[in-house]
Amino acid sequence: MKTINLSEQNTVMNRYLAEIRDEKYQQNRLLFRNNIERIGMCMAYEISRQLTYETINVTTPLGEAAVSVPTDPMILATVLRAGLPFHQGFLNVFDHAENAFISAFRMYKNREHTEVGVHTEYIAAPSVEGKTLLIVDPMLATGGSMAAAYEAFLKTGTPRSVHIACVIGTEEGIDVVRQAVGEADVTLWCAAIDPEMNEHKYIVPGFGDCGDLCYGEKL
Numbered sequence: 774m775k776t777i778n779l780s781e782q783n784t785v786m787n788r789y790l791a792e793i794r795d796e797k798y799q800q801n802r803l804l805f806r807n808n809i810e811r812i813g814m815c816m817a818y819e820i821s822r823q824l825t826y827e828t829i830n831v832t833t834p835l836g837e838a839a840v841s842v843p844t845d846p847m848i849l850a851t852v853l854r855a856g857l858p859f860h861q862g863f864l865n866v867f868d869h870a871e872n873a874f875i876s877a878f879r880m881y882k883n884r885e886h887t888e889v890g891v892h893t894e895y896i897a898a899p900s901v902e903g904k905t906l907l908i909v910d911p912m913l914a915t916g917g918s919m920a921a922a923y924e925a926f927l928k929t930g931t932p933r934s935v936h937i938a939c940v941i942g943t944e945e946g947i948d949v950v951r952q953a954v955g956e957a958d959v960t961l962w963c964a965a966i967d968p969e970m971n972e973h974k975y976i977v978p979g980f981g982d983c984g985d986l987c988y989g990e991k992l
Contacts, residue, residue, distance in 0.1 A: 774950070774951045774954050774957075774959045774960070774961055775959070775960045775961070776947060776960075776961045776963065777819075777960065777961070777962050777963065778963050778965065778966050779815075779816065779819060779962065779963065779964050779965075780963075780964060780965040780966070784815065785815070786811075786812055786815040786816070786964060789808040789811050789812050789815070790808075790812065790940070790964055790965055792804070792808050793805055793808045793809065793812075793940075793980050793986075794978065794979075794980045799980070799981065799986050802986065802987060802988070802989070805986050805987060806858040806987050807858075809858040809859050809862065809911060809940065809983070809987065810858045810859070810861050810862035810865070811862060812859070812862060812940055812964055813858070813859045813860070813861065813862020813863045813865075813909065813938075814862040814863070814865050814866055815862075815964075816862075816863070816909075816938050816962055816964065817862065817863045817865075817866035817867055818866060819962065820907065820936050820938070820960075820962060821843060821866065821867075823936070823960065824843040824844075824845045824905065825843065825844050825845050826841045826842060826843055826844065827841070827842065827844050828840065828841050828842075829842055845904070845905040845933070846871075846903070846904045846905065847867055847869070847870040847871065847904060847905045847906075847907060848870065848871050848872070848873050848898070848899060848901050848904050848905070848906050848907065848926075848932070849863055849864060849867055849870040849871070849872050849873070849907050849909070850872070850873035850874065850875065850898065850906065850907065850908045850909070850922065850926055851873075851874060851875075851908070851909050851910060852874075852875055852876070852877050852908075852910040852918055852919070852922050853874055853875065853876045853877075853895070854876075854984050854987075854988060855910070855911050855912065855982075855983040855984035855987060856909055856910045856911060857987070858987055859909050859910070859911045859938075859940065860872075860909055863907065863909055863938070867907070870907070871899050871904075873896075873897065873898030873899065873901075873926060874895070874896070874897050874898070875895065875896045875897075875898070875921075875922050875925055875926070876894045876895040876896075877917075877918040877921050877922055896925055896926075898925075898926055898929050899929070900929045900930040901926055901927065901929050901930045901931070901932040902929070902930025902931055902932070903930070903931070903932070903933050904930075904932055904933060905932065905933055905934050905935075905936070906926060906932040906934070906935045906936070907935075907936045907937075907938065908922055908923060908926065908935070908936075908937045908938070909937075909938045909939070910922070910938075910939055911939060911940040911941070911983040912939065912940065912941060912942075912976060912979075912983050913939040913941070913942035913943065913946040913947065913950070913963070914942075914943055914945075914946050914970055914974055914975065914976050915943075915945065915946055915949060915970070915974055916943075916945065916946035916947065916948070916949025916950045916953075917949065919937060919939070919946070919949075919950050919953075920949055920950055920952075920953035923935070923937070923950070923953055923954060924953060933958075934958045934959075934960075935954070935957060935958065935959040935960070936959070936960050936961075936962060937950065937959060937960070937961045937962065938961075938962040938963075939961075939962070939963050939964070940963075940964045940965070940983070941963065941964065941965050941966070941967055941976055941979055941980070942961070942963040942965075942966050942967070942976075943966065943967055943968075943969065943970055943976055944966065944968070945970065947961060947963075947966070967979055
């Protein structure tokens with residue numbers, strides 16, 4: 774698995790990342806969601822460089838133009854609920870993609886909330902057979918949700934290639950995903966990689982719970 778840390782590049786996406794980390798900025802959910810979406814759009818543009826292209830002729834009012842366009846059939850998949858604004862950012866760019874959704878949420882295994890498991894319930898996905906599968910989820914903390922989503926989507930077929938995208942990942946989570954994908958053709962894209970998690974398995978420094986910041990606290 775190839776891992777790309779986009780924070781190592783100087784792009785405007787780092788501005789959006791700085792804002793969503795800011796606890797004062799986070800008080801406005803609309804602005805927070807918009808920046809998650811914009812990060813998704815920036816990452817989609819970067820991933821588009823890796824797709825397959827062919828030249829087509831387009832008739833304009835004044836003649837014909839040769840244009841190079843992507844040809845990969847794509848499945849754009851996300852993890853509910855935190856992944857929704859991130860998914861929308863990608864969909865704004867890859868508007869011809871089919872879409873897939875899965876619910877995956879963390880379940881603490883002890884009272885201290887230091888041991889985490891992942892539970893999946895709902896999946897809606899077309900076949901990924903022979904297609905480019907793009908799985909997007911803002912937070913790659915333990916890696917359990919992403920690994921579970923990857924394994925679930927592969928039950929619908931064998932993709933041609935796989936791209937996994939997150940806003941912030943951890944080395945521990947990346948290792949879990951690497952083990953899950955094995956020798957498959959997978960590229961992991963991170964807007965940033967943070968050094969650690971706290972005792973409750975939240976990314977540090979991170980920016981908190983993405984789902985809560987986007988939509989409000991859950992029970």
